[in-house]
Amino acid sequence: MTATKPETLKSIFEPRSIAVIGASRRSNTIGYVILDSLLAYDYVGAVYPVNPKADVVHSIRAYPSIGDVPETVDLAVIVVPKEHVLGVAEECGAAGVKAVIVISAGFREVGGEGAEREQKLLELVRKYDMRMVGPNCMGVLNTDPRIAMNATFAPTTPPTGNVAFLSQSGAMGVTILDYAREYGIGVSKFISLGNKADISGNDVLEYLKDDPDTSVILMYLESFGNPRHFTRIAREVTQVKPVVAVKAARTRAGIRAASSHTGAMAGLDVATDALFSQCGVIRVETVEGLFDMGMGFGNAPLPKGNRVAVVTNAGGPGIIIADALESQNLEVVEFADETKTKLRDSLPQEASVNNPVDMIASADADSYRRVLEAVLEDPSVDAVIASFVPPLGVQAEDVATAITDTAAGRSQPTLAVLMGRRGLRESRALLHAASVPAYIFPESAVRALMGMDRHRRWLERPAGMVHRYEDVDRARLEEILAAARKAGRRRLDEFEALSLLRAYGVPVVPSRSATTADEAVEAAKAVGFPVVLKVMAADV
Template identity: 40%
Template sequence: MGRVTDLFEPETVGVIGATDREGAVGRAILENLREEFAGELVAINPSRDEVLGLECHTDVASAPPVDLAVVVVPPSAVLETVRELGEAGTEHVVVVTAGFSETGSEGARRERELRDVAAAYDLNVVGPNSLGVMSTDAGLNATFGPESALEGSISFMSQSGAFITAVLDWANEQGIGFQDVVSLGNKTVLDETDFVRAWGDDPDTDVVIGYLEDIENGDEFVEVAREVTEETPIVLVKSGRTDAGAKAASSHTGAIAGSERAYEAGLEQAGVVRATSVQELFDYARALSGGTEPASDGVAVVTNAGGPGVLTTDAIGDSTLRMAQFDDGTIEALTDAMPAEANVYNPIDAIGDADVDRFGRALEIALADPDVGSAVVVSAPTAVLEYDTLAETVIEKREEFEKPVVTCLMGGRRARAAEEVLREFAIPNYFDPSRAVAGLDALARYRDVRARTVDDPERFDVDRDRARAILSRADRRDDNRLGVESMDLLEAYGIPTPAGEVVGDPDRAREVARSIDGDVVVKIVSPDISHKSDIGGVRVGVGDADVYDAYEDVVSRARNYQPDATILGVQIQEMVNLEAATETIVGMNRDPQFGPLLLFGLGGIFVEILEDTAVRVAPIGEGDAREMTDEIRAAPLLRGARGREPADVDAVVETIQRLSQLVIDFPAILELDVNPLVAGPEGVQAIDLRLTVDTDEL
């Protein structure tokens, strides 16, 4: 398979299905190619001798070889056409034709066969059901869209061809340019990960952006994007948010960490800057294409209008940034340079009669302040202020101090003229102050992405054979669920559990209780009863003398609650002191795109109500595990809030890592809950366990 980037640099392009028929896709593609493409064009259509002045060949075999082929033939002819291209030595194919998996089972069959043909000939295939591809550097517009892209440094991928046509129409008006554009279509062969990898190696791509409805191979995407974002920012809009994954899950973890949580975790770990709207997507991209990252989160605001200045201040308060705190020297310099009526504290209000010189002096003084990492210049139009001259001043000061500056030059015609000046130096202008701040915020977020360190997952010394034997018990069950009767699984991976045993009669219950110091917990063991405490299936603080009766009681309550429930026995377990500890949950739900999704949070009986959790895609190292303990709202409880003795957070962090290793070692584990994992000053103990096993994977 050739390099994906070569797809955007062909010397010869063939259109299979080229035609001169008005309104036909094959004609639109050929016309778009003829606009700017300087290479050789080859038209192929058995029913034409000539198309738009080009000689038309009857089939691929009779045509000259091409670097890139655009296929616009009926669905029934696509497979044979692609096979002929493979035999002719073509490496890159764009299948524009629709009628594949998006149409039903017959189309899905054709798509599988297309994938097989591509694999047999080692082809790079875009689509099917694709609008096509563009490269402004190569003058290549191999799409049937109505607009070509302006030149720029943004590379753009989209699962929606219609989205591309709308974006290009809007972007051309806004003066936003692109390097490469690709309509992913059905992603039968090439997907988002392939293009992220390719553009990460492309020196002409400053920012990668995308509109995605799903991600084919989430774990591979995270791995590739994490490497790419070390040098090239990635901004994505992900649509199609759904709770279907959560609805299908049977564990606490699965219910809380549904599909959208997996995307959130995976994209964050990949270093992707996520946008929630199309406007944000391009606002972020414009800021990031400038390339300068703020050294600090402090923002200076320079304005000639009080109201917009306040709006900007509010927007900074809502972001990850903060208002810069000017030092005494900055305040003195501003006081000397500004009129008495001006506000010299951040935000700097140079008042309504400010000319370009006053604006420039205020910006210069602000950027010189050591706490200022970036600045926003906000202005309303006045008779004494020329926006295009102000734009030149902003460029000068940005270049002098090498700090990011964005502008909010509010207005129409005047602002558009200034935007043309600013655009040459990659300084974005926004009408809304909140959008200007969001652009700076994206720069700061990407700075943090580049500054991060990713720990390699630690490999603990565990007993995998013992764990496999325990998991294999699910193969002997009517269902594929295991519970507290399999607590040895955790011990095999070094996760502490209280002393105890699952017993099958009250006499044995009494024997086990007598072997444990102090009172015990008596708990029904049934895969069919999730919330055991709700039905009286748990007795706490039971002494030796009462264990026999407690056993009979929890069994009776379980039978009365659900007569057909499978009862595997009763767990007799050492009491754990909860007064000085915090009940947490650690678990995993295997996401279809991203694989094992780890969850940590506040646990106990209210876990699904409070939903105070953090998630990561496994495997993870110590850094990610520790961040999970910091992210939850209940983090102060672990660290000793209100006079409580701090929990052993290191033990919690190690437990999360051990669980990460367990679910990576055994893909057969589909879901797993340890709830509660009791975290106290002396360490952690796993009190309860539930998991679901795919026995075919063992």
């Protein structure tokens, strides 16, 4: 029985044994760092250093080659100079290794001989029915304590959680893992795809769709391997968990840089927007936006609508949040009269009981608790943003506790904004630990809520129906397509496209094709005035 593609990735994310080929005793090498990371992270399986010049590495017996390892290894991490990668891959295949992670660079991203070397590497991988991450990548991480695998050379590791990261760039991967720890975003899986010679983002998406440890998927991409395949898989994935992506290489300069970086060809940016829109992937422009949404999706429930309540102890942040909400098509909702009465009874006369609720600077933890309870009980409120600017005499940690207490068990998401850094890191950590997304700036919270609302609307949209065309002029279809093929074209021109739609019975604007001025006059008479004249030429 042939394994499906997602099943073949188990050897990448859930290996029972790992060999590090190129493991080193020198602490300033990647071969040392990856082996050290595996051991420091308490990987549960067997680890085999492979180094022909060492008997022991990291106090573990080393082997001269993968063929000398006493058991069949699930995963080999290859960290050798590019000239030796093909030979090592051949040895891995002969030894029955199921999958390889090729950290080494010097392949398609450098062109010429590197591209040829990558093609030969891929042929070897397929020859032995292995799977491969890379080349030119930084590795794979699985935080599941049943696996506990850090096969990367990242200097920091994130907390365990439900957010999976895919990165085409190794350097961006290092940054992602570093900031995930800084922002308190719990990670389930991380993979650096590198050149994507074998395993692509599509393959990983398909695997993560059914991964019980992953609730949200974040991606940094520079190119698509197979856009049509991506669309099909992403539509399936976004039915069960949100996918948020940064697609770099949006400009001509970015496209040139992407080509030299991973050897990938980037597509037109407008096409990327259309593709993401069709399959429910939420696009963000910045890595900061990626983290904002990751924190929101990873911690809070989806809102049931777009009506938002804002609670603050300062007028300025409330205004900024209200502006940002409206600009993202989120409604700053009008409270019910009963809610306003509760707020008047809870707040000083100077406070505003309208939305945004400005409790003024004297508001303490009890004020936050009473006001949040009141607005969360209002049936017109789908989500809450609670903003806090630390005044004198009010303890931020007490306010954070009040926010977590009132958010617990609610169907509406509560997002917190604690503006400033001094003394607030611990309070934000407290909120993160209680699954309340906590941000430094108001716009970040609004951006996260916008993404959550967009995903809600994606899930609520009516299921599409496939229209079957019965009365099709198939002879005309073949005639149109044959003419394009004969001319050596892979795309139809506008007149041919309209003719094809007409053959399917789709109503289209009347049109004629003309090659001379006289023909154009006769065509206009046949169509009927007024008419539009268009130029159709291969070089226009």
